[in-house]
Amino acid sequence: MTGSTVRLSDLPKGALAVVDRVDDAHADDPIAQRLRDLGFVDGEAVRVAAVAPMGGDPLLIQIGYTRFALRRAEAARVSVRSEAVA
Amino acid sequence: MSADALRIALVGNPNCGKTALFNLLTGGRQKVANYAGVTIERKEGRFTAPSGRVLQILDLPGAYSFDAVSPDEQITRDVLEGNYPGEAPPDLIVCVADATNLRLHLRFLLEVRRLGRPVVLALNMMDAARRRGIAIDVAELSRRLGLPVVETVAVKRGGARALVERVDGELPLPAPAQADDAASRADLHSQVRELLAATVSMPRATSKLDDALDRWALHPVFGLAILAGVMFLVFQAVYAAGKPMSDLIGDGFGWLGGHVAALMPAGPLQSLVVDGIFGGLGTVLGFLPVILVLFFFILMLEESGYLPRAAFMLDRLMLSVGLTGRSFIPLLSSFACAIPGIMGTRSIQDPRDRLATILVAPLMTCSARLPVYALLIAAFIPAHRVFDLFNLQGLVLFALYLAGILGAMAVAWVMKHLHRDRSEHALLMELPAYRLPKLRDVAIGLYERGAIFLKRLTGVILALTVLMWFLSTFPGAPAGATLPAIDYSFAGYIGRGLAHVFGPIGFNWQMSLALIPAFAARETAVAALATVYMVGGDVAGGGLAHALASQISLPSALSLLVWFAYAPQCMSTLAIIKRETASWRNVAISFGYMFVMAYVASLLTYQIASALT
Secondary structure, three states: OOOOEEEHHHOOOOOEEEEEEEOOOOOOOHHHHHHHHOOOOOOOEEEEEEEOOOOOOOEEEEEOOEEEEEOHHHHOOEEEEOOOOO | OOOOOEEEEEEEOOOOOHHHHHHHHHOOOOOOOOOOOOOOOOEEEEEEOOOOOEEEEEEOOOOOOOOOOOHHHHHHHHHHHOOOOOOOOOOEEEEEEEOOOHHHHHHHHHHHHOOOOOEEEEEEOHHHHHHOOOEEOHHHHHHHHOOOEEEOOOOOOOOOHHHHHHHHOOOOOOOOOOOOOHHHHHHHHHHHHHHHHHHEEOOOOOOHHHHHHHHHHOOOOHHHHHHHHHHHHHHHHHHHHHHHHHHHHHHHHHHHHHHHHHHOOOOHHHHHHHHHHHHHHHHHHOOHHHHHHHHHHHHHHHHHOHHHHHHHHHHHHHHHOOOOHHHHHHHHHOOOOHHHHHHHHHHOOOHHHHHHHHHHHHHOOOHHHHHHHHHHHHHHOOOOEEOOOEEHHHHHHHHHHHHHHHHHHHHHHHHHHHHOOOOOOOOOEEEOOOOOOOHHHHHHHHHHHHHHHHHHHHHHHHHHHHHHHHHHHOOOOOOOOOOOHHHHOHHHHHHHHHHHHHHHHOOOHHHHHHHHHHHHOOOHHHHHHHHHHHHOOOOOOOHHHHHHHHHOOHHHHHHHHHHHHHOOOOHHHHHHHHHHHOOHHHHHHHHHHHHHHHHHHHHHHHHHHHHHO
16 A cells, blocks of 8 residues: 555556545645545546647546546646556 | 425536426426536526425535535535525435436535435436446435435436425435534545445446547547537538528518518608618528527537537647636637626636636627628628638638637737736536437527527617617708718718727728617627618618628728627626626726727728728
8 A cells, every 4th residue: 555656647648546645735725625525535546538639738537437637737636556456 | 285385405516417307397498518517506496296285496506515616616505504695495405416427426415414404315317327237226325325315317208206206205304414524524435435335336437438439539639620620510500501591581571571561651660660670670580590500509519518528628728828628618608698608607616717718708709790790791702612612601700700719819818917827726627428419408408599589689679770770760851952861860970970980990880880789789780780771772682781792892891890709798798797797897898908909900900901902
């Protein structure tokens, strides 16, 4: 469980990973709180389903049964473990 | 049987089908579409249950969490917590959940349950869930949640029968109220995980078809090509399909007007009916098919779930000019009319992004401008084929829409640099599953738009047209007059006065005069031109387009087209900007910048076109 983590924004297209945590970019970060509310919590599987044209921003993240468009700055708040976890 | 209506609130995540359910229950015709944030206000309806009890249904904007981040989510939270001004908390909360997307939707249910009020869970879209092989143990889910669970299919007749039976019965017991804090909120996800593990089996997390479609629709190269192709096709279709029908209606009214004229004695009344009503209104009515074709395509795009994909692809571009991908849908609605577009900005969380979107929304060419474009294009642009494939008239129409879009981007970019705001704005947008558009929803949407158009036509446009006829007819020419009678009328004087202002951009007095009623309703510019030229006796056999071509030079016509691409919005739009931003300053900014922009753009167009011809 304590394996190395990377930012969700650094994953390539098609990569699978498991959420470790969401970090606040600053105190009382509403974007980080919303990410947690939307299900970016420890143990949740995510996949980079697509990247947008023109610079690869935003990303399309599949989490659970839902697809969310996240900008890279938003995805950078999410730390993921890239090792395969059942 | 109770005298008081039972008050029921429909809540849930965005795009789970609350409004579809509301329409099914109450026979309402509220707008539904396939993207998050269609409903932005609380809507009320009532119906009588089989027991004879009256049920009052409240449809609320979708919310992901009680930690509201946008004005529409705030409404939902306030109503549920009993903090909405002038409204008691509901007797029963029906939490609607998309059965194909339960993880997030159940989390919101758990938040709602903590309010300590009676709750019923409606598992909606059960048909789609079954198609994807999703099995839900409803009895077990109900037992674990400690509240009644019913299955619904909001898009099918009778799809809410189980829900009606349940809410018509005894009120379920509420769960004990719990405080809402960060620690307990973090715990909700693990509760959902347990619930899902115990009650739901799902063959795969996503629909195979959606994944396949998205591989093309969101492809970095093909995705953009598809988007450009779709947009282009819409404008070509507006011309190819709408125009012949418009011509038919226009000819029909001309013929009818001619026959009515023959039956009536000559005089002011005949002139009012023939020139004002048949000439003015008939011309505007002729554009109904064009507008309906445009709406057909907008509705199909809305229903299919493609719009949020387009927003996803364009987010970077929008961000670079100081907007957000979330602005895309309100801006696209503004092609219908800026008013719903501006109201739709309530789903934009960031106040600055929201204001920027409100200020540029009127630059999107609304459907009221379509008649003006269509008339002038028909009169001045030859119907050539370009590369044997595209209609030149369709291309010009596309260019005018593009001019509005580019103008909006430029304005947003300038605003971004004036503000020097470097704070971060979130996108965080859900992409819904694709859906085949429902014929019934598209039909309702078209009917509603057609009804709005006809209401405007018989209301404000009719009144203005009669006024224009009056101004053009009275006072009559004095004895021994050498000029046409209309030159001595009120219209002649007002128009010539305005022409001092608009002369430099190539408008003659008739065109300048038509700008006044256009400020109340854009379509009236067409009716006003028709009335003024008909009273002036300049419209002979060939119809209005023919008359215009003989009276107005090409540079003037191009200048008028450009004017309408940027011209200050109509009065209703200004009123809605005041309401949504609660600031006269924003109204003044909005009106002022568009006037200057339109004047400068028209001036350039006229001067350059005059130099070239």
